Amino acid sequence: MGRAPCCDKANVKKGPWSPEEDAALKAYIEKNGTGGNWIALPQKIGLKRCGKSCRLRWLNYLRPNIKHGGFTEEEDNIICSLYISIGSRWSIIAAQLPGRTDNDIKNYWNTRLKKKLLGRRKQSNLSAKDTNNGIEENSYSNALSSSALERLQLHMQLQSLQNPFSFYNNPALWPKLHPFQEKMIQSLQSLNDGSSPVMQNALPNSPHVEQGQKDEFCKPQHDGAKINNPQVHLLENIPLSNGGVPFVASGSSKNPMHSSLAPRSEAIHEQTNSVGFQQLGALQTELDDILNNRIMGYVPHEDHDMAGFDCFREMNSSKDSLIWWSNDSDTKSVSSNSWDSSATPALLPQGMFQDYELGYSL
DNA sequence: AACTTGGCCAACCGCCAGGTG
DNA sequence: GCACCTGGCGGTTGGCCAAGT
Numbered sequence: 001m002g003r004a005p006c007c008d009k010a011n012v013k014k015g016p017w018s019p020e021e022d023a024a025l026k027a028y029i030e031k032n033g034t035g036g037n038w039i040a041l042p043q044k045i046g047l048k049r050c051g052k053s054c055r056l057r058w059l060n061y062l063r064p065n066i067k068h069g070g071f072t073e074e075e076d077n078i079i080c081s082l083y084i085s086i087g088s089r090w091s092i093i094a095a096q097l098p099g100r101t102d103n104d105i106k107n108y109w110n111t112r113l114k115k116k117l118l119g120r121r122k123q124s125n126l127s128a129k130d131t132n133n134g135i136e137e138n139s140y141s142n143a144l145s146s147s148a149l150e151r152l153q154l155h156m157q158l159q160s161l162q163n164p165f166s167f168y169n170n171p172a173l174w175p176k177l178h179p180f181q182e183k184m185i186q187s188l189q190s191l192n193d194g195s196s197p198v199m200q201n202a203l204p205n206s207p208h209v210e211q212g213q214k215d216e217f218c219k220p221q222h223d224g225a226k227i228n229n230p231q232v233h234l235l236e237n238i239p240l241s242n243g244g245v246p247f248v249a250s251g252s253s254k255n256p257m258h259s260s261l262a263p264r265s266e267a268i269h270e271q272t273n274s275v276g277f278q279q280l281g282a283l284q285t286e287l288d289d290i291l292n293n294r295i296m297g298y299v300p301h302e303d304h305d306m307a308g309f310d311c312f313r314e315m316n317s318s319k320d321s322l323i324w325w326s327n328d329s330d331t332k333s334v335s336s337n338s339w340d341s342s343a344t345p346a347l348l349p350q351g352m353f354q355d356y357e358l359g360y361s362l
Numbered sequence: 363a364a365c366t367t368g369g370c371c372a373a374c375c376g377c378c379a380g381g382t383g
Numbered sequence: 384g385c386a387c388c389t390g391g392c393g394g395t396t397g398g399c400c401a402a403g404t
Binding site for chain 2: 014015016017050052053056057060061068069103104107108110111112115
């Protein structure tokens with residue numbers, strides 16, 4: 001039995017807002033505020049709209065200082081960086097971009113940025129189909145969340161583009177692997193037959209992993225247990241250089257990365273200052289390169305390339321894909337119910353930037 | 363000129379968690 | 384502890400428009 005709708009849908013107007021409706025809503029809120037009750041708002045104004053629709057219209061369009069379109073390169077970079085780091089937490093990303101709404105950023109990412117960064121995956125995938133050893137595509141398609149895979153792909157692209165002899169491309173520097181990485185490598189080698197240098201480099205075939213570890217590692221991570229391998233954490237668990245916490249806990253929400261965080265408006269600038277212009281410059285350059293298609297070497301294949309792994313299936317079954325980025329030996333989970341902003345610095349933009357530095361400088 | 367295709371974006375939908383009685 | 388209400392979120396849809404055929 002489903003819950004009751006928030007409003008009487010039969011008597012509620014849907015579709016585009018008229019200028020008159022916009023004016024009425026804007027005038028009322030500017031004069032009286034929302035009154036803390038969006039559901040009751042349309043009745044007070046005399047609008048035949050759902051309260052949630054009013055809220056959305058206000059937040060995404062009528063609110064003062066809203067910017068539409070015309071994303072700058074800096075904004076592109078911030079969006080890409082945060083997406084790689086935290087995934088589709090659009091409200092968090094939007095909080096770092098004054099005047100931008102989560103809806104705007106979401107649309108911008110889905111329609112433009114993603115294609116810019118991953119647009120060539122299709123092409124690569126076509127050639128990969130010849131070497132997939134007959135594994136059914138359907139078995140791949142649902143195994144790994146597209147968001148998580150995109151983030152992995154983007155990060156690996158950045159790492160490999162920066163320096164072909166860097167940590168990620170130099171097996172001699174690789175630490176002991178986790179079993180799921182072993183699995184990935186083995187499968188990728190059979191799938192790609194040498195056509196995937198980035199993936200193979202990033203996930204080398206290590207002799208250090210025993211079967212027991214594999215089984216253990218591929219267990220679902222629902223309980224928040226962290227993956228304890230330095231190579232798994234591509235983006236997390238880098239200590240903050242200044243010990244600062246750019247996000248400030250304020251209130252609560254179902255999702256720790258949502259409204260429970262009230263990012264300081266100057267967070268990005270703070271991270272810029274603390275991490276240093278040199279590091280930021282490296283990231284900026286990389287993102288520029290990708291965004292401008294100046295560098296596009298290997299582009300990982302479609303989602304199914306990595307989706308045949310049981311451990312990824314299990315991870316995907318978890319609601320919080322963030323977990324598998326984690327390398328924190330602490331048992332504190334990053335899941336939505338126990339997240340604490342002060343305890344997970346890796347989710348912060350600063351940690352992300354520092355991780356880039358790690359990948360480049362090694 | 364007519365039709366098709368694809369991109370863009372505003373708006374809707376359903377889910378979830380916190381608050382409240 | 385429970386049920387209900389509300390706010391907030393990310394995912395998805397559908398309409399409009401421009402470009403291509």
